[in-house]
Amino acid sequence: MDNDFAQPQTRRARGRLDPTVGKARSVVGELLGLKTTGKNRLVENPPLILVGCSGGPDSLALAAVCAFFASRGEVRVGAVVVDHQMQEGSAEVAQATAVQLRELGLDPVVVRTVDLNHDGVGPEAAARAARFGALEATALELGAESVLLGHTLDDQAESVLLGLARGSGTRSLAGMRVRRGIYLRPFLSLRRHETLAICDALGLVPWHDPSNQDPAYLRVRVRNNVIPYLGAELGPGIAESLARSANILGHDADYLDELAGLEYEKMALRGAASQGGNDAGNSAENGADSQEVPEICLSEDGLRGLAPALRMRVLALAVVELGGVQPSLERLASAEKLLERKGSAGPVQLAGKVSAWRISRNQAVPHEGPSYGKLVLRRSR
Structure with missing residues (x-):
């Protein structure tokens, strides 16, 4: 297998906190209700949170930021690495990711191998279903309070455009929510290039999934062709505008879903x-x-x-x-x-x-x- 992990980088000497790392700590700390400064506050039997980590820049950066909070003693942080078996050598990638996560201090680190059930859906949908099934099962087994996912603002913008292309409704156009059930997405306000900057600042070695550049996938074409084109024609900030629209629609969708749930239970x-x-x-x-x-x-x-x-x-x-x-x-x-x-x-x-x-x-x-x-x-x- 081609080695898609970046070459290890020399860790920077301890000094001034990288501003992007500081920003990431702030958004994670705010969502979890944890402090980023001041004295460590040791907690008896701290809650366990899990990070869903593929080894890519987004989820690896999130794992490293969460490791900082684990070191302060207010929360325990583990990770789940899901091997979808969709590519040759995926098991090796999963194990290499697990090694890095353990080196960051995450514990426990669980590798789950899943089989995809297509059942009339495409490979991406089947992989997503299998992944969330593995994450939910692991969280239940370990008694985790929540599962953190590394989706970024760029992922959100892509989801909105895909929803528009499919003629979807409010819920789809609302994209991903920061908080839904046990799942938390603290990086929805960060750009993809910022997660790369975090990996660089902390000397992490992310895995670059070759499928993320495969034009056979619609999402890849949206990422590499459609959004740059819209940015060139409509001006900069198109990704932020799409994500802002998703946030507005999300509040509407949440309210309608709540009302629908009440009516459903009645009848x-x-x-x-x-x-x-x-x-x-x-x-x-x-x-x-x-x-x-x-x-x-x-x-x-x-x-x-x-x-x-x-x-x-x-x-x-x-x-x-x-x-x-x-x-x-x-x-x-x-x-x-x-x-x-x-x-x-x-x-x-x-x-x-x-x-x-x-x-x-x-x-x-x-x-x-x-x-x-x-x-x-x-x-x-």
Whole structure:
């Protein structure tokens, strides 16, 4: 395998703090509620945080900054290195990354090897799903309080443009959030060149993933071609403007998601729709063993009474709870048409093997039963 690690650099003599390192410490410390100056404050049984680290400049710089806080005794810092097995020699890269992380003082450092389940999605989506699965499992096993990820402002700008190109909605255009569940992204205010500067200042040896320069990937073309072009035509600061838009949309999306979650919990009836079945009524999975297939029923009247932005989100929440993936706008719109009670009663295929249909008013089921007047969503085996 070609060695994609940069050549080791001589560590700088201890002296004035590099300003970029200082900036990175400030954003991490603010997010974690930790001080960057003053006396060390030793804490009994400090909480454990994990850094998801690929060995690239962004995540390696984040690991080094977090190691500073670990040295102050207020928090324990470990790391998770995920080997996706997508490239020849990936195991060696993962082990070399683990060595550097241990040298920085991170403990524990866990290397997780994952198998990708494409299941109808592309390699990037499959890798992402496997990576987050490994991160979440490790955090649970170790009792970690949070998992820090090294995404930068440049990553955020790329995500916004990709969302625009795909015709995505508010949540996608909002990009990545600084805080979502156990995941924290303190570097969303830093540029990619700043993480490279941190690695240089601290004498780190980052791995440069060759796929990050492969034009076969849409994100790479956006990074190397589209954003530079927009910068040349619209003026400097395009990445910052895109990231700022994501931040504004993120607040809107968070609020709508919260409202949708409340509405979903009010109307979701979980379990098999034991009375009645699919109007289409022609598939084996609607037969005798349908009781064993997880289903969620949603009130048609309740859905009709919601604003479109909330209605779409409620439908998507049911799909995700059944183990599917976030449906496209087109698929959600098809499910929404079932509420008009015109034409076909379904099923409408959503995403991740989840389908939806409505119970016909002329079907012989009790009108007060669990399915009547409801959309039924089911995931096939």
